[in-house]
Amino acid sequence: MNQNEFLSAMEDVLQTEDTLSMDTILEDLVEWDSLSVMATMAFLDKNFGIKTTMSDYKTMKTIGDIAKKAGL
């Protein structure tokens, strides 16, 4: 999965109508809530075998931070 594919996959994971970029601030997204965190955890586990914790998301600020976790 390249960065563009990751962004479009995340748009689907978060069910957002916004176009995401690596700089998109998570807090600015209306959709960024506990449902989205769980959906993101599942997405990273399924596609990258990476197990994130709830507390990881407290330190992540942008979509790019999630991409970094995924190793992109």
Place this chain on the structure above:
Amino acid sequence: MAISFFNHVKIAGFKTAIPERCINIDDEIEFFDNNPKKLARAKKIAGYGKRYVADKNTTVVDLAVDAASKLLQEMKVNSHEIDLLIFINQKPDYEAPCDASIAHGMLGLEKNCATLNLNLGCSGYVSGLWQAFSLLENGNLKKCLILAGDIPARDLDIKDRKRAPVFGDAASATLIEYTENPSPSTFVLGTDGKGWDKIIYPFNGRRIPLDNNLLNLKIETPSGYQWDYSQGILKGEDIFYFTMDVAPELIIQTLSQANWKKEDVDLYAIHQANKQIIENIIDKAQIPAEKTPSDVFSKYANNSTTSVVTVLCDQPKDKKFGKTLLCVFGIGLSWGGATLDLEGVYNGGIYTYISPKNKPTREELINYWIKCIKGE
């Protein structure tokens, strides 16, 4: 390894009772900042929909016994034919005795009918089936009733948005029979007892009995509702990964033990934890989504102990059942997988339990016991 094979036991029929009161997530838009988009998103991601909630005078025993007597009637089985009753639930009607005894009495079963009670939640149904199949396999016992259920929704605070939209009340009855004709089944069970505290009701047992302090303990939670001793603790993140790790692997292992290919299976009945979890399991185990219902959660929510029976009973009445895989997981932590041939099974469906008008109220019951204690 708890892997078992049986050849002479089958499920003959099942039926599910749900309470009358229905709560629809569409009527709860206030909890989504009155924003239709937020509501639609929660429905799409988590699958929130309808849930049925028992009234204060209705318990799991009421629902399960009603389902059982209707099932026996519809299948024309006499109660004196039942050799064994197994009750599976997490939260009993009374601290003691167990619900199996109470249900045995209410159903008017014979005195030579044995009873067992299993204290398990979402994983319990497969454990109960496994016990029934073990005890019936050699033909000494011919018929067993399994009553499974819980009322996880009845006492939840509607402001508890982590759990209120997730749980629904229901109970089921299943008739198990010894059969001369071969009917192969496979069971795979497991436990991770180190995870005993991941889903727990810590107070009001013998380890930490209730006192006035605990009785009055109210804790403000980040999600805005008050926690009291009757509410359990669910470590969401740990449970999430437990499910993601255990359930897909369990499906693969159970299929392999049964020597079934994925495409052989007509129906994958998976515990309806929530839509997202089921979809993740489908993806990870790579099983066909069209044979794996995840919409039962949206129709009835998570029915805990009996949720997998809700999936079976929700199938169309004229559906011909065949090769069926059950996959359940939950409190314990524990899990179970089973492959069953359900050809010819009777599906009694899902019906609404009507609470009798003359049912004693809480106050009447308390007065009754006070009189007992006073010797009146």
